[in-house]
Amino acid sequence: MDKRRLMLGNEAIAQGLAEYGCQIATSYPGTPASEILSSVAKLKNKNDLSMHVQWAINEKVAFEIAYAGSMSGLKSAVSMKQVGLNVASDPLMSAAYMGCKGGFLVISADDPGPHSSQTEQDSRMMAMIAKIPVLDPDSPEQARQMIDYGFKLSERFEIPVMIRPVTRVCHTRQDIEPGMICTNPKTPDFEKNPARWAATPKFRFQLHKELEKKLEAISQFPDTEPICRNPETKSKTAVVASGVSGAHCLEIMKESGLFNSISLFTVVQPYPLHQSFITNILSDYEKILVIEETMPVIEMQLADRNKVMGKMTGHTPRVGELLPENVEQIIFEFAGKKYEAESFKPVPGRRPTLCAGCPHRASFFAIKKAARKGIYTSDIGCYTLGLNLKAVDTVLCMGAAISQAAGFYHSYKDEKKRPDIVATMGDSTFFHAGVAALIDAVVQDVRFVLVILDNRTTAMTGNQPTPDSGFGACGEKLNKVDISSLVKGCGVKFVEEGDPYDTRAFTSLMKKAVKYSKETGPAVVISKRPCLLDPAQKKLVQDLPEYEVGDECDGCAYCIDNFECPALILHEEKGGQPSDQADGETDKKASEKKVSIDPVMCSRCGVCVDVCPKKSIREKNQV
């Protein structure tokens, strides 16, 4: 019987963790890594595994929990997206020195493109800084196998091992034959050794020396050596590629016939690159092209700039995802082969937008009314898209909305006319990195309003629970931490909750908060309304009234420009075709224009009733 199953890359990684005996798995959600932990949770529930699986408050905490699991002798793994590794970099650097006991994997998913991230940073470079080995899978199936190599490498050399899948591995589905799930858990056995686990600087120096020895041995470890894909091809030129770029190279070189004239090496472990490989390739080949994402990690280790081409020599791009068409062009040029490609004019796409009925849109509408011409700092999450509504001026990194608000306040403090400052941040982000910044703002008496957009979930990444949800990754019941009490505990005196769907009340609450922040001190508004993508919310829609736009609509397009709900559609003329939304043009031949509501898109939140300045939107069948 065919045992193959269609598995997402992240599911394949989770499958590997369950097959090879991981007992502590932690994470903080972030695209493209999120489905790793949720898949581990499913496997735990399905197979009744003895395994601790949790969403942690942030990546640093997740890392430290999993690392102590490894110190106890258990196989452990922490997963996150690449920018999450920045948050966890403090324990990472130190853990590299101390090493580990049970196999310890740091799974950091990169996002060349970027598709859903702030940066295109290369986690392999972070592994290099930390001085730990990193494995770069080319497909979901290889990612699953690498969990095995990774644990072996980690236990044998007592060193944390990084697995670096990119978006095209995480979010690729492949037919995979799953192996047996490991069902014999180890017992924890933490051996006290303060010279190692609590090392002072003097011992750290020793640990650093040991780390260098480990790396030297790892660069001779046969299981993770680069693979020559066409040993029968005799050539003086070679392509060296790692991860998904290697998969593109293999397919393109086979299709074009270059497979018979150029050697292809695919690198499993980009750092540390195997010593014998470095020596041999530099002596056996005259021209070497390195193809990797997104930084020249392999290229740097092949230190012969006369022979080796790549990012440092300008032969491959330093920014952006290496799509197969880019790889094809690079290889063809390297081979001196003519590259013919049709050139296409890119057709402009649609910008992403908040869902119809998203409570964030309603919050932003009220914020703009309450603090006109304010400075709006914001953060990482769906609500970044508030920038379409001109209600978001800055987005830096997790938690920065509060500290940046403070920085703007301090910059403008002595000016005669201070702008209102309103920071927006989601509930999950507030827990992740906002709390410390808020305490700091209270201490410094920063005059600003923080609006915590509390939709009860981590929405952008697929609705994972927050510390206020009361349940965990496997659906188990957990303790709750109430946001309002937490904010009060930080020392904020003005803390009020409101429902953004109640447009008028919420707008006056926002005005009150802005006034308080100007006159008295920092104010926090908690905007409470669950995310519509939360499966529990969808059922409610059926019972809500429908809305319509009256015939008196004069097509002024105020709702389109200021509310930007995808269910509101501007028509060029009565009964005509919808106008192109992408260009956002609002031609003022008003008499021919009219807005209508798309019944499929509409979530029946009813907020637009209060948005229309001419009261043309109303409940259906209302006389």
Place this chain on the structure above:
Amino acid sequence: MSLPVRQEIVISGLGGQGVLFITRILAQAAILKGYPVFTSETHGMAQRGGAVISHLKVGDFASPLIRPSHADGLISLTPETFAMHSNFLKEKAWAVVNGQKKQSDKVLPEAEAKTCFFTQADVLAQKIENARSTNLVLLGYSLQCLSDRFFCDIDDAKQAVDIILSSRFKMQNTALKAINAGYDASMKENKT
């Protein structure tokens, strides 16, 4: 002896239209037929109402992505994403688009040169009282009008739906109804 199956299909639409779901059905159908398969998807920020594209490669491939001018076919859930992604099609490829042909003529002169089917799958989806099933209607339609070009047939797709929606019988029935509706519509529209 026929050549081994090797098909590259692009599926595109807007976030929320169900591009990923029909990609999964076709990928599951490929497994049922015994073929290796890759699909590549859009998640996260890019999914929020923006254009969503997925790549489906059935047969012996190493890379999960399709290059421009390499796709055998394109299924588009809006004329807008058809315009955006038709550059993936190779010569003599096929395309199935949800939308009126008239509307798209302007955008796409090259549409004529290829095997292009336009159908109002969204209207049909509303007719069967399941406005959100446009994706499945269009899938059923494609499997009928291009039955000689696809690596699988409607029965494989239905079996794939059974596997993906295992034990969720109500959803299975709704999905199968939508696929059938699309299939039947193509039988009527494309009678020769």
